Amino acid sequence: MRILSLAGRRLAASIPTLFLILIGVFLLLQFAPGDTVDAMMAQMGGGDAATARELRKFYGLDLSIPMQLGNYLWRLIRLDLGFSSIYGKPVATVILERLPPTILLMTASLSFAFFFGLLFGVIAARGVNKWPDTLISTLGLVFYATPSFWFGLMAIVVFSIYLQWLPAGGFEDIGAVQTGFGRTIDIALHLILPTLTLGLIFLAIYLRIMRASMLEVLNLDFVRTARAKGLDETRVVVRHVLRNALLPMVTLIGLQAGTMLGGSVVVESVFSLPGLGRLAYESVVQRDLNTLLGIVFVSALLVILVNFLVDLLYARLDPRIQAEA
């Protein structure tokens, strides 16, 4: 019950932010030259002026900008995200179709980055300034400095073209209609390369943070006490240091959930995944305002949700932090 009321309060506090973001995006897109009809003409390779006029009326673009914005917000209050002009379907449906691949990819790469970042961070901290630390830190730097599209393409060249181990792109195999477990395996195989590509950059960040935070906690008084009690080193690290060193990592997850939603445009394009990032990109190019605002809305909700979960996790990791504080 306490959690529910907390969640409610959080959401209420986020609503003004959410509206400001939506209005901002709406106005920003008005500055871009051209509207969705221009974009459609570009796609068609030409058309006459009468058609364009008729289409503008159809999409409600003949109204003034404040009227359009007012209409949009009024619909939003009634939880109606509107109609997508490129897809000819309600925006909510379009986004729901694209949400599963995005969330799968995001969860997979966040988990991958978190788990291995933690592992490598601990290893590096344990052997600080020795060869494991140097190796891990150097690799981390390489991962961080390499653009993800290049990683993706190289992964395809090596694992799909040369070794032929993994599919080169797509979300699932089109040829065979699969159900149940077979389909899960198939989707998992398709997601391995994108997950690695998206996860490696974040892995680098996590391992740096983990290493630094471990080093800091290792020097604190209570660690000395634990050692003085005669605990063995593994126990000290796992029971005493790790738990305290995890706090900054958890903070990062909350911050990066948002980045990952947006940052997957590149990875989704390279691996031809039908995710939210590509949808957002397409909506901008096609000037599909409703879809774009819908994506911003849903992403913002997701970020708020993740940050809420992170707060709850804080309280569990460190009882000194009260959930209500």
Add this chain to the structure above:
Amino acid sequence: MTRLEMTRRTALLTSAAIAANVANPLRAFAQESPKKGGVFNVHYGAEQRQLNPSIQASTGVYIIGGKIQEALVDLDANGQPVGVLAESWESTPDGKTITFKLRKGVTWHDGKPFTSADVQFTAMNMWKKILNYGSTLQLFLTAVETPDAQTAIFKYERPMPLGLLLRALPDLGYISAKHLYEGSSDIRQNPTNLAPVGTGPFKFNKYERGQYIIADRNENYWRPNAPYLDRVVWKVVTDRAAAAAQMEAGDIQYSPFTGLTISDTARLSKDKRFIVSTKGNEGNARTNTIEFNFRRKELADIRVRRAIAHAINVPFFIENFLGDFAKLGTGPIPSVSTDFYPGPDTPQYPYDKKKAAALLDEAGFKAGSGGTRFSLRLLPAPWGEDISLWATFIQQSLGEVGIPVEIVRNDGGGFLKQVYDDHAFDLSTGWHQYRNDPAVSTTVWYRSGQPKGAPWTNQWDWKNDAIDKVIDDAATEIDPVKRKALYATFVKEANTELPVWMPIEQIFVTVITAKARNHSNTPRWGSSSWYDLWLSA
């Protein structure tokens, strides 16, 4: 593990087959007889809002809709009109009545018969009202009469040259099923547009937005023993480099209409597993342009426009940036259009920097401090890599004759709005698409009186009565010989006045698996129905 073994095995078989073909390619071809079955995977770079070619004329729609729906006529291997849903046609001497005899025994994919009522409905409600370019072509179409189920009589208010209609119809003559659209409040929003029903060799199966589209073999197709393929799959791959990788991995067999990067195309052309060629795209010729805005007083001076043309070394650009798939253009009608090409003996502007400088001096734009005469804003269209390179080349070439150029880049919608509606450009550059007859989409670049905002039309604030008259005369001239002569005059005048310069000719490049047979055998093969396409083992 199974996957690995399977692909390895397939790979071995493939290389064995290639080795056999390389050893004796001619014999390998001669002995083959068409094989049924197989899945053909196609690279689909940019998803459209719908798939019905009766209401949208663009290669992005034909590449899919053109396999499912059929047109009245198509072009044969020699680029001549050949009947598809129409068996024969004739025109009255005054050119105002054109009669099509339709094919018998053709059914829609849902089993209903195809009749002249479908032709009438499509022509009057889609071509005339919605279809881009169709609405211009059919402007003077007053009615389509259907005395019986196999006859459609097109009535025109003004003479319609039969040759023009037949050359336009392969692109602008796709038929939709009346029974699926009739009574629909808005044809554009009809769900059939995203799940098309046609008479073609492939039946629509599934469209997963952002992922793929599937069409299966039509068992009741009217051509005997066709099609050969079991299935065609279009895979949505927006990243060009990723598409090339998927081709190499064997997941995609065909990338149409210059879908890959210039460097990947060059690389795959050396790979024995692929054929890289412009063949089969002759009907989709395009020219690179420089469009001049006459609202700038400098550009309204013909000497300045000519000077700009003389200042740019086009052969150098083609040789070093575009390679084998482009050639020097000579005007608005490209040389592949043998029926209308007037030859290269029209005013041309070869590279001559001194002459350019002299012309600019003569026009009164002498080099001021720092060698600058005046500066210009150039808006390149975002359609292709070549346009971007060409824009940079223009910038550097004009810089050398004292005209600094600022390049302003936009995405598709922004480009069209700024150039054709806001007229906020000095120079712009993009593609002029030639559609087999100059009256379809070429003369609108020169004819005055185009409504503001109509993309790819004369928005330069330029008007020439002589050219307007030639364009109007040619559009209604029934005699093919006289029409050709009128278009020769048109090219000559256009190249003299130079409101738009079209110095480079390009044809789309196809990258296709070496296993494909009967491919690229017509001038618009990528858009055609692929009823005879098959894959060798």
